[in-house]
Amino acid sequence: MTGGTLPRYAYLGPAGTFTEAALRQVVGPDEAVYLPQVDVVSAIEAVRSGAADRAVVAIENSVEGGVTATLDTLATGSPLVLLQEVLVPVGFTVAGRAGTSLADVRRISAHPHAWAQCRRWLNQNLPHVVHVPATSNTAPAALLAGTEPLLGFDAALVPPPAVDHYGLVALAEGVADNARAVTRFVVVGKPGTVPPPTGADKTTLVVHLPSNQAGALLEMLEQFATRGVNLSRIESRPLGDAMGRYSFSIDAEGHIAEERMAEALMGLHRVCPHVRFLGSYPRVDAPLSPLRPGTFDPDFVAAREWVTALRGGRTH
Structure with missing residues (x-):
């Protein structure tokens, strides 16, 4: 995407799909090269291979839940990140x-x-x-x-x-069972500097449990709960190497630049064997849950400064 070359966007084609409708919300056909693909895996892999600069793929539907092909393809392979999300009403x-x-x-x-x-x-x-x-x-x-x-x-x-x-x-016409159905699409790209927070952001992660013992899931979830980070989506996906082994695809409310999210990620890194960061980006769905006292950025900064002072000789 240099020197006046139009950016290339891979998407699930052919023309007329809901994915194309989502793509048109992101960038118009006169501003980008549209690259229709046969499936979402091909669209994502086009970014990995360099055949496309971005991909627009469905990641969640309000009726059917997560799009497993998208979740599984993002969870493995060379790292990619989510840059933006858009919502498209669905009817048939x-x-x-x-x-x-x-x-x-x-x-x-x-x-x-x-x-x-x-x-x-x-x-x-x-x-x-x-x-x-x-x-x-x-x-x-x-x-x-x-x-x-x-x-x-x-x-x-x-x-x-x-x-x-x-x-x-x-x-x-109008044959869908739920007239309010909507699909969430994401823009996928290669990693780079994370954009600054907007105040209404979402962070997407793939996390493996620290063990297969009782309490392992609780230990992972506590990393978010104790920092006041609300989860807007959590889905288990099989690792594929043995029965009963799962990873978790997670959307958490907040941005990696915010203290509570950064500390939650540090906690996950300490206790979980694998954490894949899939980006912090503006959210377009339901409003953020209110923060509880003690989980605002100044609260974390003040607590860190207090510990620093204790190390320097203060006693209270």
């Missing part, structure tokens, strides 16, 4: 080719997250329909827009804008 339409009716539909292609968010409507209205998994929310729309006569599915669950974009017909 059953779309098909011209001449198709809802009564004709026997197989629907959909991304697994889309299918999960429309499961109740599908059970009530198309109880015998078969799910054909898709790599993205618009991949089946692009196939329906092509000339292949036999695709293995009759319709697709797609974002509403994809219907017109791919020249399809809406067979049923």
